[in-house]
Amino acid sequence: MKTLVYIETKNNKPFNGCLELIHEAMDLGEGTAVLIGNDCEDSAKEVSRYGIPVLVLDTEAVCQDTVLAALVSAAADTQSELILMSATQTGKDLAPRLAARLDTGCITDVVGIRKDGESLIFTRPAYGGAVLEDMQFAEGKKAVATVRGGSFTKAEAAQAGDITVKSIEIPADAVKAKLIDTAVEITELVNLEGAEVIVAGGRGCGDAQTFGLVEELAKLLGGVVGASRPAIEEGWVSRAHQIGQSGKIVSPKLYIACGISGAMQHVSGMIGSDYIVAINKDEDAPIFDTADISIVGRCEEILPLMIEEIRARKA
Amino acid sequence: MNILVCVKQVPDDFAKVHLGENGKPALEGIDKVVNAFDTYAVEMAVRLCENHGGRVVVATIGAEEEVRPSMVQMIAVGANQAYIFAPNTADGDESSVAAGLAELVKKTEETIGESFDLIMCGKESTDEISSQVGAMLAEKLNLSFVSSVIDVKPAEAGLCVKQETEEGSASYEVSCPAVVTVAKPEYDPRYPNLKSKMAARKAVIPYLSDALTPVQPAVRCMNYQEPAKREAGVKIQEKNAVDAVARAIALMADDKVL
Ligand SMILES: Cc1cc2nc3c(=O)[nH]c(=O)nc-3n(C[C@H](O)[C@H](O)[C@H](O)COP(=O)(O)OP(=O)(O)OC[C@H]3O[C@@H](n4cnc5c(N)ncnc54)[C@H](O)[C@@H]3O)c2cc1C
Numbered sequence: 026m027k028t029l030v031y032i033e034t035k036n037n038k039p040f041n042g043c044l045e046l047i048h049e050a051m052d053l054g055e056g057t058a059v060l061i062g063n064d065c066e067d068s069a070k071e072v073s074r075y076g077i078p079v080l081v082l083d084t085e086a087v088c089q090d091t092v093l094a095a096l097v098s099a100a101a102d103t104q105s106e107l108i109l110m111s112a113t114q115t116g117k118d119l120a121p122r123l124a125a126r127l128d129t130g131c132i133t134d135v136v137g138i139r140k141d142g143e144s145l146i147f148t149r150p151a152y153g154g155a156v157l158e159d160m161q162f163a164e165g166k167k168a169v170a171t172v173r174g175g176s177f178t179k180a181e182a183a184q185a186g187d188i189t190v191k192s193i194e195i196p197a198d199a200v201k202a203k204l205i206d207t208a209v210e211i212t213e214l215v216n217l218e219g220a221e222v223i224v225a226g227g228r229g230c231g232d233a234q235t236f237g238l239v240e241e242l243a244k245l246l247g248g249v250v251g252a253s254r255p256a257i258e259e260g261w262v263s264r265a266h267q268i269g270q271s272g273k274i275v276s277p278k279l280y281i282a283c284g285i286s287g288a289m290q291h292v293s294g295m296i297g298s299d300y301i302v303a304i305n306k307d308e309d310a311p312i313f314d315t316a317d318i319s320i321v322g323r324c325e326e327i328l329p330l331m332i333e334e335i336r337a338r339k340a
Numbered sequence: 341m342n343i344l345v346c347v348k349q350v351p352d353d354f355a356k357v358h359l360g361e362n363g364k365p366a367l368e369g370i371d372k373v374v375n376a377f378d379t380y381a382v383e384m385a386v387r388l389c390e391n392h393g394g395r396v397v398v399a400t401i402g403a404e405e406e407v408r409p410s411m412v413q414m415i416a417v418g419a420n421q422a423y424i425f426a427p428n429t430a431d432g433d434e435s436s437v438a439a440g441l442a443e444l445v446k447k448t449e450e451t452i453g454e455s456f457d458l459i460m461c462g463k464e465s466t467d468e469i470s471s472q473v474g475a476m477l478a479e480k481l482n483l484s485f486v487s488s489v490i491d492v493k494p495a496e497a498g499l500c501v502k503q504e505t506e507e508g509s510a511s512y513e514v515s516c517p518a519v520v521t522v523a524k525p526e527y528d529p530r531y532p533n534l535k536s537k538m539a540a541r542k543a544v545i546p547y548l549s550d551a552l553t554p555v556q557p558a559v560r561c562m563n564y565q566e567p568a569k570r571e572a573g574v575k576i577q578e579k580n581a582v583d584a585v586a587r588a589i590a591l592m593a594d595d596k597v598l
Binding site: 125210322 | 351353354355356357358359365433434435436438466467468469470471472473475476478479480483484485486487488500505506507508509510511512513514515518523524556557558559560561562563564565566567570572573574575576577578581582584585586588589591592593595597598
């Protein structure tokens with residue numbers, strides 16, 4: 026099956042979640058990776074090292090509307106029947122728009138693809154991850170899907186694929202939403218998706234000081250700080266740390282939830298963790314239903330002792 | 341300014357969904373609520389009109405009796421008018437819903453005799469969480485599109501909209517009409533008061549039973565599964581926090597997670 030993989034780039038580096046799609050695309054048949062923009066040279070080289078043919082669409086002004094127009098032309102040029110993107114904010118914006126232009130539908134947040142005779146079955150979570158859906162495109166329809174990060178393994182390096190560079194003119198009237206300004210509020214790099222240990226704090230931390238203990242424990246364990254939405258709304262930590270439906274979907278080896286009740290919107294983001302420890306003062310807190318170890322207690326009492334005990338073990 | 345907010349009624353997303361005996365999500369016992377992101381969109385629209393004049397129309401596709409309470413609720417929190425359209429497909433995917441909404445926009449404009457300057461949807465619905473419908477609707481109407489919007493202001497050439505991004509925000513200028521999807525802004529949606537509730541209950545909400553052309557879905561769900569369940573773990577409930585921590589750490593060490 027002819028498959029097109031859209032590789033997002035930033036600062037001339039391909040996005041990791043997109044690289045994870047290459048192996049799957051080649052597995053399904055003829056894959057092509059497409060990069061769009063005017064500074065894709067290094068990225069294209071890096072992508073080609075995974076053995077996939079690379080198409081670079083060289084275009085001046087890069088915004089979502091122009092990328093969409095370029096994708097439509099790439100899909101036509103390569104006669105692709107399946108177009109895969111990573112389920113990033115950009116991918117989730119582009120995929121349904123592309124699908125509409127190709128007169129088809131779209132599947133969001135795919136976590137698995139399998140063959141069923143001639144057709145493909147795409148598995149995706151719904152209802153906050155409580156249900157998995159097996160989806161199929163109607164006959165004769167092109168398939169467009171976004172894939173959740175971490176669903177497929179990255180391809181191994183192979184004989185480099187060919188790189189074709191094509192410049193394309195995008196008519197000025199393709200740009201309907203004019204980008205006038207971007208503001209970078211979050212400068213810290215928070216790699217929650219790749220973290221082996223996450224210590225997360227919620228409203229039950231009560232104040233910034235106790236949330237500081239969450240940060241201290243994370244540091245001690247070489248982990249990353251996570252948070253529920255209320256902890257962010259309280260201003261204890263930036264939005265980059267949010268875990269859940271509107272935040273990051275994570276799957277660390279160890280997840281420690283401190284003062285988090287276990288609402289569906291949070292749990293859907295961390296249920297894939299290998300081992301879950303929860304601290305909550307309420308013995309009936311729903312988070313305990315998903316925890317391997319449930320500690321009934323107060324964060325401000327438990328956390329300092331935990332930090333002390335782990336420090337002593339490390340010494 | 342004329343604003344249309346497309347609203348979807350969903351099962352309360354604070355309830356955990358399980359599969360029923362027929363292998364499909366058992367939603368019968370779960371309360372129906374307005375999709376949270378749609379309530380943010382309605383609040384944003386109402387604020388925009390309060391500050392700059394205009395009216396907010398809400399519309400939904402659904403079975404009349406089932407969705408009426410949600411429409412009444414949206415009127416109680418500030419929408420000026422509501423419409424209910426009968427479904428254009430029994431088993432709709434996002435593309436067929438977007439096609440229905442595109443038609444709904446035209447039909448509603450015909451009904452009120454004016455066109456919309458801004459069409460808003462929630463960024464995603466909390467049941468399927470696919471964040472496709474707003475984007476597809478924009479394409480079907482051939483209008484500009486910005487997702488995850490947290491603020492809208494009138495601007496010279498139309499509207500200035502602020503999008504929440506992974507790193508912060510981005511501002512776009514769009515001409516009207518435009519389609520945007522709404523994320524959680526800094527404020528919360530208002531609650532209705534007794535007076536607005538009483539008034540909303542009396543609102544006339546037209547039901548358009550055959551306004552939408554039937555369409556075929558492009559994507560179908562063949563089968564549902566529940567993900568593997570996690571086994572219940574150990575609960576540590578000691579009088580003394582020191583003992584609790586000692587036990588927890590010992591267990592974690594045994595399981596080699598430290
Ligand atoms: C559309 C939508 C999207 C959302 N997306 C997200 C998301 O991405 N991520 C997210 O996290 N939430 C999200 N939410 C919010 C979510 O519904 C919950 O409100 C939120 O997860 C609750 O956070 P919490 O557990 O920190 O707070 P609460 O639910 O208030 O729980 C606090 C917990 O702390 C315990 N506690 C209190 N004091 C102490 C103490 N001293 N020591 C120990 N325990 C204590 C309490 O027993 C309670 O269980 C979303 C909501 C909506 C509607």
